[in-house]
Amino acid sequence: MNTIAQSRAVRLNRVLVNTYQLLSATLIFSGLMAYLSMYLQLPHFGLLITLGGYLGLLYLTNKLKNSAGGILAVFALTGFMGLTLGPMLSSYISAFSNGAELISMAMAGTGLIFLTLSFYVITSGKDFSFMRGMLMVGLVVVxxxxxxNYFMQIPVLSLTISAVIILLMSGFILFETSNIIHGGETNYxxxxxxxxxxxFNIFVHLLSILGVFSGDD
Known part of the structure; x- marks a missing residue:
């Protein structure tokens, strides 16, 4: 029994390590693609292209998740998301005198949120599987x-949605990290x-909130 438990712990630890290694690589790659998008001054992709590209690459990644091709699909997906981020970052730099500072603050805030939540789950060992239903309902509502709001364009509603998305994505980080260490997710x-x-969503919406409160249009 002891050997079985140790073997399971090693396997789960390997999934967590592999996940964090791949996550680090994809974050760097996505950042490079965002920089490339800014350098080339690419225009906003538009809702249909952004959504279609994301869903298509997400489907491909899920299809190839048990093969080496899945890693290439992950980089394609995260790279595409980085490309779509570039035009937004460019607009912040051009629209705000402190645009680069706002982007840096959003990056630092996002990193702090992720590291704090991950550290808490890993050290506490708490099981957050009970959040699944609430998170799915919250996602549908958002x-x-x-x-x-895409049609109504109400500033206060946009701000509220951004705040809710940050909370919702924080919940997903708790849930997914817990899912890994408790064996619910075995595919890194x-x-x-x-x-x-x-x-990605925490960064985008934290940047949006910082932009609203920067007082510099």
């Missing part, structure tokens, strides 16, 4: 709110995608 490729998407 998507509906985003669609509604899909675990990486889940954590990357959460980090």
């Amino acid at each position: 998507v509906l709110a985003l669609i509604a 490729i899909m675990a990486t995608v889940s954590l990357f998407v959460s980090i």
Whole structure:
């Protein structure tokens, strides 16, 4: 029994290590793609291209998750997300005199949120699987709110949605990290995608909130 438990612990630890290694690599690659997008001055991709590209590459990643091709698919997905981020970052730099500072603050805040939440889950060993239902309901509500605000363009609603998304994505980080260490997620490729998407959304919406309160239009 002891040997079985030790073997399971080693396997789960390997999934966690592989996830963090791949996550680090994809974050760097996505950042490089965002810089390339800014350098080339690419225009905003638009909702349909962004959503279509994301869903298509997500489907491909899920399809190849048990093969070496899954790693290439992850880099394709995160690289594409980085490219879509570039135009937004360029707009912040051009629209705000402290745009580069706002971006740095959003990056630091995102890193702090992720590291704090991950450290808490890993050290406490707490099981956050009970959050699954709440997170899925919250995700549906946020998507509906985003669609509604896409047409209404209400500033206060945008700010509220950004704050809720940050909280929701923080919940997903807790859930996914817990899922890994408790054996609910054994595929490090899909675990990486889940954590990357959460980090990406926290950064985007934290930057949006910082922009609103910067007082510099």
